[in-house]
Each structure stands twice: as C-alpha cells, then as structure tokens.
Amino acid sequence: MKCSRLKRGLLLTVLLVVTGCSEPPAPTEIQLALAQETELWRAGASIYTPESYQQYLSALNSARDLYTRERSRMVWFRDYQPVAQSFAQVHAMGEKMQGEVQSVALQQSTEITQTADALEKRIILLKELSGTLKDRRLAMRKLTQADIRIEDARRLAKERRSKEANEKLEAARIDIDAVIKTIRPLLERFADRQQIARWKAQVDQALAESRREGKDLIIVRKVDRQLTLYRKGGRVRDFNAGFGFNFLADKLYSGDKATPEGEYKIVKKLPYSRFYKALLIDYPNQEDQQRFALAKKKKLIPANVGIGNLIEIHGGGDDSMTNGCISLQDHHITDLFDQVDVGTPVLIVGTIDYDNIIASALRGLN
Amino acid sequence: MKNLLVLIAGLALVSSLAGCAKPPQEEMNGTKAAIEAAAAEGSAKYVAEDNKKVNDEYAAALEEIKVQEAKWFKNYDKAKQLLAQAKADADALKAKTATVKEELKQEAVAAFAEATTAVTDAKAKLETAPKGKGSAADIEAMKADAAGMEAELATIEPLIEQGEFVAASEKAASIRDRANAISTQIDEAAAKKARK
Known part of the structure; x- marks a missing residue:
C-alpha cells in the first residue's frame, strides 16, 4: 500500500516536471508594447506629451511588474492571460498617444515655422527698404543677428527643442522690434497723409508759379530718390538722385548727414567741384534757421553744433551717400548744370505719393 | 517510508x-x-x-x-x-x-575657425571695396551685416564650451556662408570695375 502511494507520488512528480517545466511562450503583446515604447521615445513623446507619456510609462511598468510576478511563479501556476491583456491595454494607450504626439509635434513645428516666417518677412521688408532708400539707419546689425537667431530657432525646432526655439524667436522679435522702434519715427511722417498733403500743396504751388512765370523749377522727392527739372510747369527730365546718409530726416544741424526739406534756390554754379560739378543752394533758409534756434533752445541738439551749410546738387553718383547733399551721376549733373541758372527754385519734399514705399512697408511691419 | x-x-x-x-x-x-x-x-x-x-x-x-x-x-x-x-x-x-563627441567637437572648432576667417576676410574686403558709384550705401549695409555676423560669431565659442557641437557647427556654417556671400559680392564688383 505504502509502496503504491510512493509510486503514485513519484509518478505525479515526474508528470509535473515533464509537463510543467516547458516555459509557456511570452505573450506577443509584450514585444509589440516594448517596440512601441521605443517608437514613442523616438517620436519625442517625453517632449511633446510629457504627462501622457508618464502615464503610459507607469502603465507599461505595471504590466512589466505583472509579467515579472507571473514569471516568478512556478511554471505550472503561471497565467499569462492577464499579462497579455495588460500589455494590450498599454499598446492601445500607446497607439492613441502616437497620434497625440504627432499632432502636438506638428502644431509646435507649425507655430515655430509661422512665427519664424513672419519675423523673416519683417527682416526682408526692412532690408528691402534699406536697399531702396539707402538710409544706413535701416541697415542694422541687429537685423542680421535676428536673421541668424531665426535660423537657430528653425534648427532647434527640428531637434524638437521647441522651448529653446521659441526663446530664440523671442530674442529675434525683440531685436526686430528694437530696430522698428528706432526707425518708426523717421518713417512715420512719410506715411502721414496730412504731411504728404502739405508736400503735395508745396509742389502744386511751385509748379503753378513755374507755369505762371515761365521759370525753371527743380523738385526733389526724397522717397522716390528723384530730382525732376520742370520748365514753365512742364516736366523736362527726371534724374535718379542720392542723398545724405540719414536722408530720411529733415536737416537740422551741421553733421547730422540729413538732406534738408523746403524751398531753396540755386545761389552758385560750381563748374569744378570735388564732386565733378555742383549747384550750391541757399541752405539754411529762414525756416531752417527758426527750426534750428528752437531745437537749440529746447536742447534737442548738441550745444556746440552749427546749423551747417554748403548743401549742393553735385555729381559723384546717384546712389552714393553724401553728408546731406543731393548727388547725381556725372553726366546727369552736366545736363542739369547746363540747363539751369542761378536763382532757379529748388523744392525738396519727402514724397507726394500717398502709397509710397515707406507707407506700404509700415503697413507690412504693422 | x-x-x-x-x-x-x-x-x-x-x-x-x-x-x-x-x-x-x-x-x-x-x-x-x-x-x-x-x-x-x-x-x-x-x-x-x-x-x-x-x-x-x-x-x-x-x-x-x-x-x-x-x-x-x-x-x-x-x-x-x-x-x-x-x-x-x-x-x-x-x-x-x-x-x-570628439568628432563633433573637431567639426565645430573647424567650422568656427572657418566662419571667423570668412568674417575677417569679408570685413577686410569691405574696407578696400571699390567705392564707385552706387556702392557706398551697399557697403554700409554690408558692413552692418558683417557687424551682425561678428556679434553672433561670439556666441559660438560658448556653445562649444557647453558641448553644443552640432548647434555650434551649424551656426558657424551659416555665418561663414553669409560672410562669403559678402566677399563674393565685393569680388564681383571689383572684377566688374576692372573690366571697365
């Protein structure tokens, strides 16, 4: 009897060993979930959806713990069904998150690209304005720095470093805004309809006088970089013109490198000039002197500066930069020089075009 | 038993x-x-x-x-x-x-050196650029560009020190290309002037 029990016991043990020692295969859901976790990591889930990713990792770790617990049971007591279910749930969670990660990544990338594009557009606008107007205050090193920072931001965005990319864009925006803030006061009067109307009225009045008295007239439009010769109110010829380094400003004092605006006349013809040939105008006129005196009284200009003089229309090139004079190409000054006499009125205005390049650029910058 | x-x-x-x-x-x-x-x-x-x-x-x-x-x-x-x-x-x-890391560092250091040389060359060329008609304003604009590049060049060494080698290399390459563009423009202007 005892022997029989012993035999049965041994038989049972052998059976258990033989049938139970072969490890059941791990559920396929485990490999799927682990591969998915790597994919999520590669996709930048921890960056784009950190909270969801933490929840996902927590669920994955719970599933792994469950698997560990099952593996630590004796072979014949293991049940991988709950493990498979648990990993399947994690996988479903991960699939949902993959869509979320892609969506957030796309959104962040789009936002950065749009901001970078908008900032670049403003830089291009400012550089084009600088190129057209040739005013050195528009060509600022800050713009180049901002441009390089925008490029940095685009690279950082590609590396999924959205926060740093946005910081770079913010720095670029501050630089661009600083440039715009500096130049806006210079530009705004060229977009001011009342100011343009005043310039237009001056031009109309001068032309009417030229027509009425049969005289020559020179009108200079700074924004258009044009000098036009009129005779008896009719246009004779347009010449491209260059101005002072800071031509957007109305000349106020010596050394400000601005070209004056107002009504002048030719007071001297200089056939031999440092700049080929020159027509000297009577800057400063009475109005200039009043403005200068007021600015000095209000301490808006350095105490030791004078009002300046020797403003000429001369040769040397139509887009070279002067200290305030109006420069033409040499053959153009020859033509003009030969056609005008001392006493010819010279009217210098900003613009008579309400939709001039500066007004249009300011709209773009806004 | x-x-x-x-x-x-x-x-x-x-x-x-x-x-x-x-x-x-x-x-x-x-x-x-x-x-x-x-x-x-x-x-x-x-x-x-x-x-x-x-x-x-x-x-x-x-x-x-x-x-x-x-x-x-x-x-x-x-x-x-x-x-x-x-x-x-x-x-x-x-x-x-x-x-x-060492490879990236070497690349960054080399890129920085190239960019520095390119900016120095561009600045030197700007000083001797032909000041013919129409060029003064462009030269002023290019000088402002070069100054901006020089200012940004100063941010590359700290990037290298922080181990941001890829960022340093890419930024240096961008500055080098911009500076080379200035040099090319000046060379072309000089060649054009020489032909006249």
Missing part, C-alpha cells in the same frame, strides 16, 4: 541551497557604474539611440533578477548574462560617445 524521508530531505537540501543563491550585486554595480560612466560622457546627448538600448538591456536584467528573487529555486545565471552583455555594451557606449 525511509525512502520517502530521504527524498524529502534531499528536496529540502536542494531547496535551501538554491534559495540561498544571492542576486549578482557585484555585476549589477559594475553594469550600473559602466552606464553612469557613459552617461557622464554624454551618451544621452551624442548617441541617444545606443544609450536607450543599453538602458533597456539593464532594465531587462533587473527584471530577470526580480523574477528570480521571487522564486524558490533562484537561478541568476541568465541575469548575470544579461548584466554582462549590458556592461559590455555600456563600455562600448562610453567609448563610442567619446569618439562621436
């Missing part, structure tokens, strides 16, 4: 001996230290994919240890194997990190 007692005693002895097997602490410490050494070198930053692989291997080894710890009959052989593999990979990771 006697046989049964012998069998039980034998099983108890085997069980107690197997149950006494201890987790491979020394191997764990060694692997962890190797991974930390690679991390200190910057593996997560410079060879992120390999870094993750090694960390996953280590996690798998720790899981295997947990499995065995909960068993009656503990067998850490597989865990030891996994730890050994993870350690070997961590050592290789550290070496690879150092190599990649």
Whole structure:
C-alpha cells in the first residue's frame, strides 16, 4: 500500500516536471508594447506629451511588474492571460498617444515655422527698404543677428527643442522690434497723409508759379530718390538722385548727414567741384534757421553744433551717400548744370505719393 | 517510508541551497557604474539611440533578477548574462560617445575657425571695396551685416564650451556662408570695375 502511494507520488512528480517545466511562450503583446515604447521615445513623446507619456510609462511598468510576478511563479501556476491583456491595454494607450504626439509635434513645428516666417518677412521688408532708400539707419546689425537667431530657432525646432526655439524667436522679435522702434519715427511722417498733403500743396504751388512765370523749377522727392527739372510747369527730365546718409530726416544741424526739406534756390554754379560739378543752394533758409534756434533752445541738439551749410546738387553718383547733399551721376549733373541758372527754385519734399514705399512697408511691419 | 524521508530531505537540501543563491550585486554595480560612466560622457546627448538600448538591456536584467528573487529555486545565471552583455555594451557606449563627441567637437572648432576667417576676410574686403558709384550705401549695409555676423560669431565659442557641437557647427556654417556671400559680392564688383 505504502509502496503504491510512493509510486503514485513519484509518478505525479515526474508528470509535473515533464509537463510543467516547458516555459509557456511570452505573450506577443509584450514585444509589440516594448517596440512601441521605443517608437514613442523616438517620436519625442517625453517632449511633446510629457504627462501622457508618464502615464503610459507607469502603465507599461505595471504590466512589466505583472509579467515579472507571473514569471516568478512556478511554471505550472503561471497565467499569462492577464499579462497579455495588460500589455494590450498599454499598446492601445500607446497607439492613441502616437497620434497625440504627432499632432502636438506638428502644431509646435507649425507655430515655430509661422512665427519664424513672419519675423523673416519683417527682416526682408526692412532690408528691402534699406536697399531702396539707402538710409544706413535701416541697415542694422541687429537685423542680421535676428536673421541668424531665426535660423537657430528653425534648427532647434527640428531637434524638437521647441522651448529653446521659441526663446530664440523671442530674442529675434525683440531685436526686430528694437530696430522698428528706432526707425518708426523717421518713417512715420512719410506715411502721414496730412504731411504728404502739405508736400503735395508745396509742389502744386511751385509748379503753378513755374507755369505762371515761365521759370525753371527743380523738385526733389526724397522717397522716390528723384530730382525732376520742370520748365514753365512742364516736366523736362527726371534724374535718379542720392542723398545724405540719414536722408530720411529733415536737416537740422551741421553733421547730422540729413538732406534738408523746403524751398531753396540755386545761389552758385560750381563748374569744378570735388564732386565733378555742383549747384550750391541757399541752405539754411529762414525756416531752417527758426527750426534750428528752437531745437537749440529746447536742447534737442548738441550745444556746440552749427546749423551747417554748403548743401549742393553735385555729381559723384546717384546712389552714393553724401553728408546731406543731393548727388547725381556725372553726366546727369552736366545736363542739369547746363540747363539751369542761378536763382532757379529748388523744392525738396519727402514724397507726394500717398502709397509710397515707406507707407506700404509700415503697413507690412504693422 | 525511509525512502520517502530521504527524498524529502534531499528536496529540502536542494531547496535551501538554491534559495540561498544571492542576486549578482557585484555585476549589477559594475553594469550600473559602466552606464553612469557613459552617461557622464554624454551618451544621452551624442548617441541617444545606443544609450536607450543599453538602458533597456539593464532594465531587462533587473527584471530577470526580480523574477528570480521571487522564486524558490533562484537561478541568476541568465541575469548575470544579461548584466554582462549590458556592461559590455555600456563600455562600448562610453567609448563610442567619446569618439562621436570628439568628432563633433573637431567639426565645430573647424567650422568656427572657418566662419571667423570668412568674417575677417569679408570685413577686410569691405574696407578696400571699390567705392564707385552706387556702392557706398551697399557697403554700409554690408558692413552692418558683417557687424551682425561678428556679434553672433561670439556666441559660438560658448556653445562649444557647453558641448553644443552640432548647434555650434551649424551656426558657424551659416555665418561663414553669409560672410562669403559678402566677399563674393565685393569680388564681383571689383572684377566688374576692372573690366571697365
């Protein structure tokens, strides 16, 4: 009897060993979930959806713990069904998150690209304005720095470093805004309809006088970089013109490198000039002197500066930069020089075009 | 009965001996230290994919240890194997990190030198640029550009010091290209003037 029990016991043990020692295969859901976790990591889930990713990792770790617990049971007591279910749930969670990660990544990338594009557009606008107007205050090193920072931001965005990319864009925006803030006061009067109307009225009045008295007239439009010769109110010829380094400003004092605006006349013809040939105008006129005196009284200009003089229309090139004079190409000054006499009125205005390049650029910058 | 007692005693002895097997602490410490050494070198930053692989291997080894710890009959052989593999990979990771890092650093340093030379050349050319008609304003604009590049050039060395080699290289390349564009423009203007 005892022997029989012993035999049965041994038989049972052998059976258990033989049938139970072969490890059941791990559920396929485990490999799927682990591969998915790597994919999520590669996709930048921890960056784009950190909270969801933490929840996902927590669920994955719970599933792994469950698997560990099952593996630590004796072979014949293991049940991988709950493990498979648990990993399947994690996988479903991960699939949902993959869509979320892609969506957030796309959104962040789009936002950065749009901001970078908008900032670049403003830089291009400012550089084009600088190129057209040739005013050195528009060509600022800050713009180049901002441009390089925008490029940095685009690279950082590609590396999924959205926060740093946005910081770079913010720095670029501050630089661009600083440039715009500096130049806006210079530009705004060229977009001011009342100011343009005043310039237009001056031009109309001068032309009417030229027509009425049969005289020559020179009108200079700074924004258009044009000098036009009129005779008896009719246009004779347009010449491209260059101005002072800071031509957007109305000349106020010596050394400000601005070209004056107002009504002048030719007071001297200089056939031999440092700049080929020159027509000297009577800057400063009475109005200039009043403005200068007021600015000095209000301490808006350095105490030791004078009002300046020797403003000429001369040769040397139509887009070279002067200290305030109006420069033409040499053959153009020859033509003009030969056609005008001392006493010819010279009217210098900003613009008579309400939709001039500066007004249009300011709209773009806004 | 006697046989049964012998069998039980034998099983108890085997069980107690197997149950006494201890987790491979020394191997764990060694692997962890190797991974930390690679991390200190910057593996997560410079060879992120390999870094993750090694960390996953280590996690798998720790899981295997947990499995065995909960068993009656503990067998850490597989865990030891996994730890050994993870350690070997961590050592290789550290070496690879150092190599990649050095290569990137050299590239960044070279790119910085190229950019510096390009900006210096452009500035020098701007000083001697033909001041013919129409060029003064352009030269002023280009000088402003070059000054902006020079200011941004100053941010590259700190990037290299921070180990941001890729960022430093790309920024330097961008500045170099911009500076070279200025030099090309000036060269073309000079050639045009010489032809006249």
